[in-house]
Amino acid sequence: MAREELLDLGLKQAHLPALLMALVHVTGDASILDEFPRPVYDFFAEGRLGGYSEAQQAAIRARAKEAIETYLMNGQKLPPPPSAATVRKMMNFIAGADIPEHYVPFMEEELGLTGEDVKHPHWESEKLSAARKTLRVVVIGAGMSGILSAIRLKQAGIAFDVIEKNPDVGGTWFENTYPGCRVDNPNHMYSFSFEPNHDWPYHYSTQDVLLGYFQRTADKYGLRKNIRFETQVLETRFDEKTSKWHVKTKDKNGKEETLIADAVISAVGQLNQPKMPDIKGVGSFKGPAFHSAQWQHDVNLKGKRVNVIGTGASAFQFVPEIAPDVKEMKVFQRTPPWLGPTPDYHDKVGEGKKWLLEHVPMYDKWYRFWLFWMLTDGIYEFVKTDPTWNGPPNAVSPNNALLREMLTAAIKPQTDDAPWLFDKIIPDYPFGGKRSLRDNGKWVEALKRPNVELVTEPIAEINASGVKTKDGKQYDSDVLIYGTGFHASNFLRTFKVYGRGGVELHDKWNGDARAYLGMTVPGFPNFFMIYGPNTNIVVNGSIIFFSECSVRYIMGCLRLLAETGNATLEPKENVHDSFNVKVDEANKMMAWGAPQVTSWYKNAKGRVSQNWPFPLVDYWSATLRPNPSDFELKKSA
Numbered sequence: 234m235a236r237e238e239l240l241d242l243g244l245k246q247a248h249l250p251a252l253l254m255a256l257v258h259v260t261g262d263a264s265i266l267d268e269f270p271r272p273v274y275d276f277f278a279e280g281r282l283g284g285y286s287e288a289q290q291a292a293i294r295a296r297a298k299e300a301i302e303t304y305l306m307n308g309q310k311l312p313p314p315p316s317a318a319t320v321r322k323m324m325n326f327i328a329g330a331d332i333p334e335h336y337v338p339f340m341e342e343e344l345g346l347t348g349e350d351v352k353h354p355h356w357e358s359e360k361l362s363a364a365r366k367t368l369r370v371v372v373i374g375a376g377m378s379g380i381l382s383a384i385r386l387k388q389a390g391i392a393f394d395v396i397e398k399n400p401d402v403g404g405t406w407f408e409n410t411y412p413g414c415r416v417d418n419p420n421h422m423y424s425f426s427f428e429p430n431h432d433w434p435y436h437y438s439t440q441d442v443l444l445g446y447f448q449r450t451a452d453k454y455g456l457r458k459n460i461r462f463e464t465q466v467l468e469t470r471f472d473e474k475t476s477k478w479h480v481k482t483k484d485k486n487g488k489e490e491t492l493i494a495d496a497v498i499s500a501v502g503q504l505n506q507p508k509m510p511d512i513k514g515v516g517s518f519k520g521p522a523f524h525s526a527q528w529q530h531d532v533n534l535k536g537k538r539v540n541v542i543g544t545g546a547s548a549f550q551f552v553p554e555i556a557p558d559v560k561e562m563k564v565f566q567r568t569p570p571w572l573g574p575t576p577d578y579h580d581k582v583g584e585g586k587k588w589l590l591e592h593v594p595m596y597d598k599w600y601r602f603w604l605f606w607m608l609t610d611g612i613y614e615f616v617k618t619d620p621t622w623n624g625p626p627n628a629v630s631p632n633n634a635l636l637r638e639m640l641t642a643a644i645k646p647q648t649d650d651a652p653w654l655f656d657k658i659i660p661d662y663p664f665g666g667k668r669s670l671r672d673n674g675k676w677v678e679a680l681k682r683p684n685v686e687l688v689t690e691p692i693a694e695i696n697a698s699g700v701k702t703k704d705g706k707q708y709d710s711d712v713l714i715y716g717t718g719f720h721a722s723n724f725l726r727t728f729k730v731y732g733r734g735g736v737e738l739h740d741k742w743n744g745d746a747r748a749y750l751g752m753t754v755p756g757f758p759n760f761f762m763i764y765g766p767n768t769n770i771v772v773n774g775s776i777i778f779f780s781e782c783s784v785r786y787i788m789g790c791l792r793l794l795a796e797t798g799n800a801t802l803e804p805k806e807n808v809h810d811s812f813n814v815k816v817d818e819a820n821k822m823m824a825w826g827a828p829q830v831t832s833w834y835k836n837a838k839g840r841v842s843q844n845w846p847f848p849l850v851d852y853w854s855a856t857l858r859p860n861p862s863d864f865e866l867k868k869s870a
């Protein structure tokens with residue numbers, strides 16, 4: 234397509250508020266911010282048009298066309314960048330609201346107008362250059378967080394090995410290959426801040442695309458030679474005499490090896506150990522049976538009778554995908570998920586929009602900023618418990634009840650032609666109790682199919698021929714699929730971690746994992762976790778953002794050691810404990826911590842061990858750099 238055509242198409246497909254921001258950069262004229270009103274966003278719509286009238290849309294497009302053409306004709310020269318005050322005004326403008334003061338540095342960093350990768354570690358000073366030569370780190374896992382750790386270690390010039398159980402990088406995006414698997418965070422935000430991709434084919438891309446992105450990133454940074462694939466970590470043990478970690482591994486041929494490291498970073502994720510349900514008879518089904526994260530692609534589902542257990546994020550994606558192929562399908566639901574309207578969930582990114590992202594200065598930055606802000610803490614207030622709330626337990630506050638009403642009204646029309654479904658798919662727990670799913674109508678459409686039945690009667694047992702429910706009804710099938718989630722609260726389930734005094738981390742946790750900022754634990758010097766306890770998010774942000782914050786902090790810890798000449802650091806007991814008290818208090822005040830809610834966010838002891846209960850900005854500021862007084866620093870053991 235010719236450039237003019239792509240520009241015209243781009244203007245049609247543009248996110249207009251981001252386009253307005255780009256115009257300020259291209260023209261150097263910020264008066265446009267006074268000419269157009271701030272956009273108004275509708276939670277239930279795409280947000281692309283900013284609530285502008287047709288006349289306003291046409292005016293914005295005409296202005297943009299003229300300005301972009303001039304910029305392209307004049308050798309793509311940009312006027313001086315807008316002042317800090319103007320950028321601030323622009324942030325408020327595109328957000329459609331005044332961004333609170335304490336969010337500003339955080340949001341400025343996310344916006345990244347300078348193009349500088351601010352989290353890039355710099356170990357160029359004489360002291361650090363000398364220190365990095367002797368440091369060695371082992372990273373466990375080559376998924377998104379492991380790749381990120383490796384990139385930062387490499388940038389700092391620190392020697393490292395990555396141990397990966399799979400034959401390739403990608404972690405969750407390597408393992409989950411079930412039909413329909415895709416990201417449920419907007420892709421232009423679900424990517425490393427320093428590795429933007431203007432070529433995402435979908436707003437929410439499919440698993441193969443995500444895997445490709447992480448594979449390409451690993452290749453670009455030349456990480457593969459540092460990764461030992463098809464190798465498992467059996468245990469990691471701290472040697473108090475030498476202050477080193479001994480990481481015992483086993484490769485695919487059964488060969489064991491011990492790597493010696495100054496620090497260990499666990500990047501094994503929270504959601505990678507498939508969980509079979511605790512239902513009587515599990516394992517007794519005689520036909521093919523598998524978990525969504527271990528999809529058996531050689532099992533042909535065409536014309537088969539299929540039973541599916543679970544209606545969480547994974548089943549929500551594969552059920553609509555396989556429904557047209559199977560002869561019949563029973564979907565066994567214990568608890569319905571909340572559905573959040575997302576009209577563009579399966580939509581492709583238009584070629585014109587891709588062109589804008591690639592060619593119009595700063596359009597990509599502002600678009601990402603907008604996505605980020607909208608997912609920052611927008612719904613956070615709606616999932617906080619109001620202690621004075623005396624309404625029904627299906628909400629935790631007046632705001633939460635209001636959201637329930639709005640979402641219910643949005644779901645209702647989907648069941649107008651299938652009224653029996655309505656009561657079954659409206660959750661009786663508060664919104665935010667569990668992860669809500671992105672609804673573009675495909676889920677309910679699948680449940681309404683004549684060959685699909687949503688079974689809400691509790692399951693009594695799984696047997697050789699199918700599933701029996703408590704009312705005595707038997708549902709025979711040819712295939713059984715478990716969409717039953719992961720051993721999420723059993724952190725680092727696949728290996729042992731022995732700290733000071735030979736104490737094993739899981740023994741210390743005793744089924745109730747805790748850490749300081751999700752990363753460090755007293756008695757386990759220089760042992761760090763990414764996506765550790767209490768760093769999962771429910772309604773705000775992206776997990777890549779959390780990983781980027783965590784890795785910056787971990788690099789800061791290594792730097793602290795190097796700068797102070799210490800061998801080890803570990804959090805002080807009281808710092809760790811008081812942090813966890815605050816986390817627990819805050820989690821109790823969130824919808825997911827409400828006593829009437831059961832979910833994988835709570836461990837067997839009923840404590841929310843998964844989720845970060847505070848606004849995102851708090852994690853960002855807490856992880857900017859380690860506070861030396863939080864740690865016991867030791868020269869040697």
Ligand code: NAP
Pocket residue numbers: 414415416417418504509510511512525542543544545546547548550565566567568668692716717718719831832833
């Ligand atoms: P999940 O959310 O834990 O869902 C498991 C499902 O199985 C739930 O419906 C659960 O019911 C049901 N279940 C479990 N044990 C059961 C039993 N004994 N009897 C009956 N039903 C039972 O697991 P998931 O769907 O794999 O998703 C896990 C997480 O992975 C998500 O929350 C999300 O963070 C992530 N994920 C993300 C994406 C994405 O980004 N696209 C896709 C998939 C997964 P209850 O609700 O009643 O427990």
